[in-house]
Amino acid sequence: MRKIIVCTFLTLDGVMQAPGGPDEDKQSGFEHGGWQKPVDDDEVGAAIGGWYEDFDAMLLGRKTYEIFASYWPTADPGNPFTDRMNSMRKYVASRTLTSLDWQNSELLQGDAADAVRKLKESDGGPISVVGSGDLAQTLMRHGLVDEYRLTIHPVIIGTGKRLFADGAIPTALEPVSVTTTKGGTVVGVYRTNGEPSYDSY
Template sequence: MRKIIAATFISLDGIMQAPGGPDEDPTGGFEHGGWVFPHSDEETGKALFELFENPFDLLLGRKTYDIFAAFWPYVESDDPIAKRFNSVTKYVATRSDVELKWNGSQSLGKDVVAAIKELKAGEGPDLLIQGSGDLIQTLLRHELIDEFKLMIFPVVLGGGKKLFADGAIPAAMKLLRTQSSPTGVIFATYQPDGLVKTGSFVGPNPSEEEIERRKWLR
């Protein structure tokens, strides 16, 4: 069985839109494209290389696929990330019949969820999601993501496409690993850990003031 891993750049307020550059994805009037670049350092680069060390295939939404297909095949062949991305299989969630020209690309077909479930149940390397916010929302609704590798940048963007958008299914998360870089980037790996657990510090005997306060909230 293969794991599905969402490896995502996010801001402190959970935005994942256009981390790589101003022209990457300006849809919705997003004006802060390229917010990752100022925080690049040796530790951030090392974390990225570690992410791509183990065998993987890419799982991409069509918008991210188009961004990658217009960039990675044209990067110098000795670049280690380009070398990996250009050689692995790219599974693409797309409604279009336009040919996927990037070497090793395959459409997931009309029933994306069924195709991904079949891939997940089969043999092969882990399926690594890069970007692909719309695809991530679909996978979250079907509880198909096994692990989140987040690079959390010290910036608040105020709006844009979120990793956990409105309508995300509530879930607890277990922290597997964390570290940070000198520029303030936090690298955190989580896995889903069942239902959200709740409790109360008030106890079973709230004060009359507390009871009255609650009435105003209804």
């Protein structure tokens, strides 16, 4: 069975909204777009590059798809990610899009959770969920996430969309690898492991 792996850049207080630029996502009046680059470092880039070597496909929500599709097809061919992003299979969950122009993109049909269950049962390798906060919430609620790959950066934003928002399903996590870069970013890989256990001191 294929694994669904959520890959997300987070602030220390858990915000995932608009890491890439000021105009990336201003929903709900968000004013902190572009928070990632000032606290990024080469080790983070190397870790993310390693993650992408594992992936067979990406699973994207509408907003992240549109951001990526407006950038990667004409991105610098010297960027090592450009060819990978363009050539990789993209599955898109959207209630409003009817066609997709970015190469190797496929619109999921019907209910997103049902469509992702079928994807998990198909042949192929791991599928990454990049950004796509609303879609990630849906997948988490339906128990469809197998692993989280997170970069937790040393900055506090205070407002914005969070990956683990109110109402997140309690989930036990098994650390696969956790390191800290020279710039203070925590790079963590965590596998879902059923429900949390509880005890007291």
